[in-house]
Amino acid sequence: MCFPTYRQVGWLLARGYPLVKLINQIFNNNDDPLKGKQLPVLYSARDFGFYSLSGNVGTRFGHAVGWAMAKAYRNSDDIAIGFIGDGTTAEGSFHEALTFASVYKAPVILGITNNQWAISTFTGLATNQDTTFASKALSYGIPGLRVDGNDALAVYSVLEWAADRARHGHGATLIEFFTYRSGAHSTSDDPERYRPKDEASLWPLGDPIERLKQHLLANSEWSEERDDEIQKVLDKQVTESLKEAERIGVLGESKPDVREMFEGVFKEQDWRVKEQLKELGL
Numbered sequence: 001m002c003f004p005t006y007r008q009v010g011w012l013l014a015r016g017y018p019l020v021k022l023i024n025q026i027f028n029n030n031d032d033p034l035k036g037k038q039l040p041v042l043y044s045a046r047d048f049g050f051y052s053l054s055g056n057v058g059t060r061f062g063h064a065v066g067w068a069m070a071k072a073y074r075n076s077d078d079i080a081i082g083f084i085g086d087g088t089t090a091e092g093s094f095h096e097a098l099t100f101a102s103v104y105k106a107p108v109i110l111g112i113t114n115n116q117w118a119i120s121t122f123t124g125l126a127t128n129q130d131t132t133f134a135s136k137a138l139s140y141g142i143p144g145l146r147v148d149g150n151d152a153l154a155v156y157s158v159l160e161w162a163a164d165r166a167r168h169g170h171g172a173t174l175i176e177f178f179t180y181r182s183g184a185h186s187t188s189d190d191p192e193r194y195r196p197k198d199e200a201s202l203w204p205l206g207d208p209i210e211r212l213k214q215h216l217l218a219n220s221e222w223s224e225e226r227d228d229e230i231q232k233v234l235d236k237q238v239t240e241s242l243k244e245a246e247r248i249g250v251l252g253e254s255k256p257d258v259r260e261m262f263e264g265v266f267k268e269q270d271w272r273v274k275e276q277l278k279e280l281g282l
């Protein structure tokens with residue numbers, strides 16, 4: 001089970017979640033799979049092993065560790081993976097989760113996306129610069145790995161190693177993925193206000209997709225023709241999904257039935273919910 005932040009939507013796509021469903025949620029139209037109960041990009045897809053995305057950034061490790069502990073208690077082979085960002089490691093919940101993960105040998109992979117920024121706050125304010133995020137694992141008695149997060153093969157191999165450890169009952173692994181957030185944090189953020197204009201262009205470790213492409217080209221496992229072809233296929237897939245979602249309706253054009261707001265939250269309806277339904281004449 002994946003416990004993602006807003007940066008792990010790729011997991012959902014890798015597991016075959018339909019693109020049009022993502023867009024329906026963004027438009028909050030009548031076919032929004034979560035029926036307007038979540039913010040646009042906070043996806044949730046239990047059947048795809050994708051735990052509800054939470055806007056509260058500190059929650060991921062605690063949820064992942066607790067879920068993994070419950071699975072181990074029931075002798076299940078399932079494992080969990082949770083991610084947080086570098087800034088979020090400064091939350092108390094990071095340490096609470098590591099304590100539980102270590103004491104109960106929870107079958108979990110704990111990933112830190114160290115992109116060196118937490119919106120406008122440099123990573124040096126989340127941790128002392130004389131240490132690394134990976135090294136924090138050692139005091140909890142669990143392995144801490146630091147990997148070039150822009151090297152797809154390195155990322156794959158550390159995750160495989162950590163998953164194997166978790167599956168064989170050796171407990172948690174903390175992995176720091178060293179990377180760089182080249183763009184803005186969000187559409188309302190302007191990085192030029194707090195870091196040098198040319199910082200992104202000076203980042204030496206490159207774009208991970210371009211690096212993987214160059215590696216495969218050098219090994220004759222890929223070609224420019226196949227690359228062009230897949231770009232076209234993916235562009236078409238995105239455009240067609242977008243059009244399909246637009247036909248169902250963009251924001252405000254079509255929306256879930258108001259009754260949906262009261263369903264799927266409590267197992268049995270709370271008296272307050274019943275009162276509110278009555279107020280709406282439903």
Ligand SMILES: Cc1ncc(C[n+]2csc(CCOP(=O)(O)OP(=O)(O)O)c2C)c(N)n1
Nearest residue numbers: 055056057058085086087088115117118119
């Ligand atoms: C508990 C909580 N505090 C503050 C915020 C506002 N907020 C959203 S993203 C973010 C920065 C997170 O930075 P980092 O952990 O480095 O993750 P990144 O976005 O860089 O991947 C903050 C402070 C929040 N969503 N939740």
Ligand SMILES: [Mg+2]
Nearest residue numbers: 085086117118
């Ligand atoms: Mg960050």
